[in-house]
Amino acid sequence: MSSPSSTDRRPLRVALLGCGVVGSQVARMLTEHAADLAARAGAPLELVGVAVRDVSVPREGVDPALLTTDAGPLVDAADIVVEVMGGDEPARGLMLRAIAGGAAVVTANKALLASDGPALYAAADEAGVDIYFEAAVAGAIPIxxxxxxxxxxxxxxxxxxxxxxxxxxxxxxxxxxxxxxxxxxxxxxxxxxxxxxxxxxxxxxxxxxxxxxxxxxxxxxxxxxxxxxxxxxxxxxxxxxxxxxxxxxxxxxxxxxxxxxxxxxxxxxxxxxxxxxxxxxxxxxxxxxxxxxxxxxxxxxxxxxxGGAPTASAVLGDVVSAARHRVLGGKGPEESTYAALPVVPASSAITRYQVRLLVVDRPGVLAQVAHLLADQGVSIEAVRQAPSDRPAGVDEPSGLAHLIITTHTATEAALAGTVEAVAALDPVREITSVLRVEGA
Amino acid sequence: MSSPSSTDRRPLRVALLGCGVVGSQVARMLTEHAADLAARAGAPLELVGVAVRDVSVPREGVDPALLTTDAGPLVDAADIVVEVMGGDEPARGLMLRAIAGGAAVVTANKALLASDGPALYAAADEAGVDIYFEAAVAGAIPIxxxxxxxxxxxxxxxxxxxxxxxxxxxxxxxxxxxxxxxxxxxxxxxxxxxxxxxxxxxxxxxxxxxxxxxxxxxxxxxxxxxxxxxxxxxxxxxxxxxxxxxxxxxxxxxxxxxxxxxxxxxxxxxxxxxxxxxxxxxxxxxxxxxxxxxxxxxxxxxxxxxGGAPTASAVLGDVVSAARHRVLGGKGPEESTYAALPVVPASSAITRYQVRLLVVDRPGVLAQVAHLLADQGVSIEAVRQAPSDRPAGVDEPSGLAHLIITTHTATEAALAGTVEAVAALDPVREITSVLRVEGA
CATH class of the missing domain: 3.30.360.10 (Dihydrodipicolinate Reductase; domain 2)
Structure with missing residues (x-):
């Protein structure tokens, strides 16, 4: 990339208003994911303070030195103000103060937007700053x-x-x-x-x-x-x-x-x-x-x-957008390849499988197959046996049965070896299908 | 809004490469929705040409004077190049030419992005222009x-x-x-x-x-x-x-x-x-x-x-984003209230209803209720009758039955009057529920 490294830039000062279910998750993620957020935002995001009603209540994962009851000066010093306190006042006044001071505002306050949205948007238009509110509509759902x-x-x-x-x-x-x-x-x-x-x-x-x-x-x-x-x-x-x-x-x-x-x-x-x-x-x-x-x-x-984490996800997406807009002048769909992870072969993928077999319908077959899978280190989640509609014959006097085995997670490689071994078992007539199970 | 009117601005020149199922829809929407798109983009979007393989094939809704087989000069003169021709070459070369010339590129070409994406993104990064490809991943689905x-x-x-x-x-x-x-x-x-x-x-x-x-x-x-x-x-x-x-x-x-x-x-x-x-x-x-x-x-x-229209929707969303970025310097989540439509009362909403009644279980009741609804101008989609589990008595020797009526669309006002009239019918004992039907 031709732009300077994100860590070279002046940190953007983030003020957090409120530290309840959502705010505490926002604070946690801002701190724990600081390096990644800096790469994504184009500059480090520095949590400069958390406005709360009572600083004596400890907030897990939040440095007590960041807590303050004096939200006004915190807002004045911020580049990005995150309002997750909810309710009408003081949220409304603090948001207007942030806007007047030229900060971008990120809010999850649906009630306030539904009642006072027009006034807030007008103030933001006037000041040339942005209000982001992805978290206010449907939590984590990007809408x-x-x-x-x-x-x-x-x-x-x-x-x-x-x-x-x-x-x-x-x-x-x-x-x-x-x-x-x-x-x-x-x-x-x-x-x-x-x-x-x-x-x-x-x-x-x-x-x-x-x-x-x-x-x-x-x-x-x-x-x-x-x-x-x-x-x-x-x-x-x-x-x-x-x-x-x-x-x-x-x-x-x-x-x-x-x-x-x-x-x-x-x-x-x-x-x-x-x-x-x-x-x-x-x-x-x-x-x-x-x-x-x-x-x-x-x-x-x-x-x-x-919920705390889902709503915080939407809030942080907005914080990154606000930061990018400040740093890069809103460069839109930049190709962001900051992660550059190695691409691994599909055979190393770990997934669940459903294997369908045609076996001789006699007692002990299920146990024999289950035993073999256990020996191969493939754990079974469920086995189901059902008679086949193929009629019994001279060779198979007791007829055939379907055996449907659903495994716990295993690698493709482990499974391939197992299927081969199962196919070689005496009562197994056919491996009818091997399908992966996803989404479970 | 404090910004100048979108129609005061210099039009942005849009070049369309390809005029098949998707391209023809893009051309149609650019023309038919020109005023709205200008308001949303912040400047008029002018379709300056459509590159096709054969100009003698008529394209419905596209001015024949816009058709050309000479895509190169068209690309050179454009602010935004929309590539919906598909395939490898000449799409790849034309996109690189557009990027080199400083135009934003919007593409629906999944195969090309999957094979040559890295080279295209690198070229765009180098030139400081944007590639938009919402239509290339899952058609109309914003992803x-x-x-x-x-x-x-x-x-x-x-x-x-x-x-x-x-x-x-x-x-x-x-x-x-x-x-x-x-x-x-x-x-x-x-x-x-x-x-x-x-x-x-x-x-x-x-x-x-x-x-x-x-x-x-x-x-x-x-x-x-x-x-x-x-x-x-x-x-x-x-x-x-x-x-x-x-x-x-x-x-x-x-x-x-x-x-x-x-x-x-x-x-x-x-x-x-x-x-x-x-x-x-x-x-x-x-x-x-x-x-x-x-x-x-x-x-x-x-x-x-x-599909043509769904993919064109994604393409045009990207064209508007590219245009906004050019005009407004990427101002992100602007509050766009350009439509300013009147808000109408919910009672004027037109929807379908399901009305559940308890009626005397005797022949002709269904016809009587249906007749009344027809008189009130409410059209019935389906009626279902089911015996009630309330036992028959001296007053209701034949017992009671549920009548479930699903209507075609009607206004709230029309329905309210109808329900009142139905309730007054002799065999009707009770209006058990009135629920709206949505999504059908």
Whole structure:
């Protein structure tokens, strides 16, 4: 690369506002991954301070000397301000102060963006600085860049989002277990998927804030929380969920942003989604955003919409973008080959396998094959035996059986040797197939 | 906005190389959406010429005066060169000429990037220009920006991609119909999902080129086609697919890029994917890229991986990015509110509904309800009647039944009036639920 090394540059000063579930992960990753982040950002990223309400509370992995209750001066001295404190004030005032001081702002504060986004964007435009908010829409799921940049040459017609993990978990549980709403919410609370007061989630208010941001993004129009019609899942019964299944649907709480002949509509409500729609397969606490675009057709973005580490991932992606913009003047899709890792042959890949055999159908064969695999150091996860439809004959009076063996992880090389040895066993007639198993 | 109007600026000159399935859509969209693209790009985008092999072939929607066989001078005069001709030469030479001349390059040429990417990136680095290639990886699916920018603060561990629509269609058909490979390929050919010579798809070579690009992207390392171990679906049998189902899996052709302790591995092969994995739900000719990242966790990007309009959408997104970078110096996440559409109330939203009623179980009730809906102008898509488990009594000697009505699209207002009228009908005991249907 022709540019000077990233470590030669003046460090960029990062101020962190808030050190809760997300902030502590941001602080950890900024520190632990400092060298890699510097290479990616084009300059070292220096965490210069962490604004908290109470400095006497220890924060794991954060140098206590960085903690301060005096956020103002911290903001004034920063190149990049990361706001993960949430809530209205002091977040709003501190963000405006950062903008006025010329710092780039990275925020995960969906409620504030949904209510005060237009004012914040206007202030940033005025000051010529950037606000990044990938973490505010759907946690770790990249949605801001895809919609704003990748689809910049297309027209978005409609966005359907499962953007609240709590309600998706609750509806999913109702669907798989037949539980009623209250029982499913109680279970979600026990497992930490729902707050003690679940109103913001169950009432659809969290999803409504995200609907406002999604609508603004998709249609390049200022949509605020007040514009969003909001209906939660409180009226959904076990019967509704059961009847949905009977008619080939699942119930999902959707945040919807839609281009209509008259303008833009944004709303949140439960809806029946056809069982074969990609959104129907979004299970548990996962989130997904489904986009219908004129030329691109249907797109879906899927991932974790909440949680400390996933949200911190989105925040740090924005921090790197903000830093690159400062250092390189926004050089866009640079070819970044800073890692330059060796490429290893596929035969060293470690994966799981499913091996299908045709064996003589007599007692002890399964044990014999399992024994051989164990001798070869290949660990079995599951074995299944099923009679073959090939009729018994003179040579094979007891007929043949299929043996389906699923292994734990093994290298290609280890497996190849094992398959050869299995094929040579007396009761084995045929190795019917060897397939790798991925995603498990 | 404080910046000058986009139409005040000097137009950016766009040269189009190739006018086939993708190129003709790019030309159409550049022309039809000129005003919107100018607003998004920050300057008008002027299509200054289209290089083709034979100017005598008419291209629908393209001004014949723009066609030329002399691509060189066209490239020399352009600010942005869009390469959608495919193949090796002359594409490679023209891209290098564009780079040397200081133009930004947008390409959909996966084969060329997989083989010669490193040389092209090096040339672009040297000249200080950008190469954009969102369309080369998975068609319309935004994957370059999410991986390169949104995940810039994270570590990608593994990428699993369904990146070839033809083989996914074929495997999906084998799975749903029990067809053998040859029959499924023949059917895909009849429907236009497979080429007359399906070798590049079925043999995994198309997927291998994408695996090389995905691995380079995910691990910031130069991986070329030669590094990718490639196995197609030619050995997959109807039995393999049937047994996969019996053991809770589906067979998918995967492009895999993986971080291993020793470096990076890239490979393409068929694999068993658990039926509840998000990739298992990717049906027909759709593509998806599943990413496992350290902090973000599991992410998936889903959409159309091929076709004229979807690929053109990705190309135009890149053209707008390239233009913004030229005009605004790469100002990143600008708040773009150029559309400023009115926000309409949710009650004007037009959607489909499923209404569940409890009615007296006697002949003619269904017809009576259907008649009323027709009178109100609400069109019925489906009605289903099912006996209620409430026992018959003195008042309801014939018992009660559930009536589940799914409507075609209607406004909220029209539906509200209709539900009221239905509730007033004599045999209707209860409106049990009214739910919207989305995604159908």
């Amino acid at each position: 801001v860049r895809p919609v704003r940049e990748s689809l910049a040459g297309d027209y978005v017609r409609k966005v359907l989002g499962i953007v609240n993990g709590t309600t998706n978990y609750v509806l999913d549980q109702m669907s798989t277990t037949g539980l009623g709403l209250d029982e499913a919410v109680a279970q979600a609370q026990q497992l930490g998927y729902a707050e003690a007061d679940p109103t913001a989630d169950v009432g659809g208010h969290d999803a409504a804030a995200k609907a406002a941001i999604l609508a603004s993004l998709a249609f390049h129009t200022r949509v605020t929380l007040d514009d969003v019609a909001c209906e939660g899942i409180t009226s959904i019964t076990a019967d509704d969920v059961a009847w949905a299944a009977k008619t080939g649907h699942v119930v999902k709480l959707l945040a919807i942003a839609e281009r209509t002949p008259d303008g833009v509509s944004a709303r949140v409500h439960p809806a029946l989604v056809p069982a074969d729609h990609p959104l129907a397969g979004v299970r548990g606490a996962f989130n997904a955003v489904f986009v219908e675009a004129e030329a691109a057709g249907d797109l879906m973005f899927y991932g974790q919409g909440a | 370059v920006r999410p991986v390169r920018e949104s995940l810039a603060g994270d570590y990608v561990r593994k990428v699993l991609g369904i990146v070839n629509g033809t083989t996914n269609y074929v495997l999906d058909q084998m799975s749903t119909t029990g067809l053998g490979l040859d029959e499924a390929v023949a059917q895909a050919q009849q429907l236009g999902y497979a080429e007359a010579d399906p070798t590049a798809d079925v043999g995994g070579h198309d997927a291998a080129a994408k695996a090389a690009i995905l691995a380079s992207l995910a691990f910031h390392t130069r991986v070329t086609l030669d590094d990718v171990a490639c196995e197609g679906i030619t050995s997959i049998t109807a039995d393999d697919v049937a047994w996969a189902a019996k053991t809770g899996h589906v067979v998918k052709l995967l492009a895999i890029a993986e971080r291993t302790p020793d470096g990076v591995s890239a490979r393409v092969h068929p694999a068993l994917v658990p039926a509840d994995h998000p990739l298992a739900g990717v049906r027909g000719a759709f593509n998806a890229v599943f990413v496992e990242a350290e902090a973000a966790g599991d992410l998936m990007f889903y959409g159309q991986g091929a």
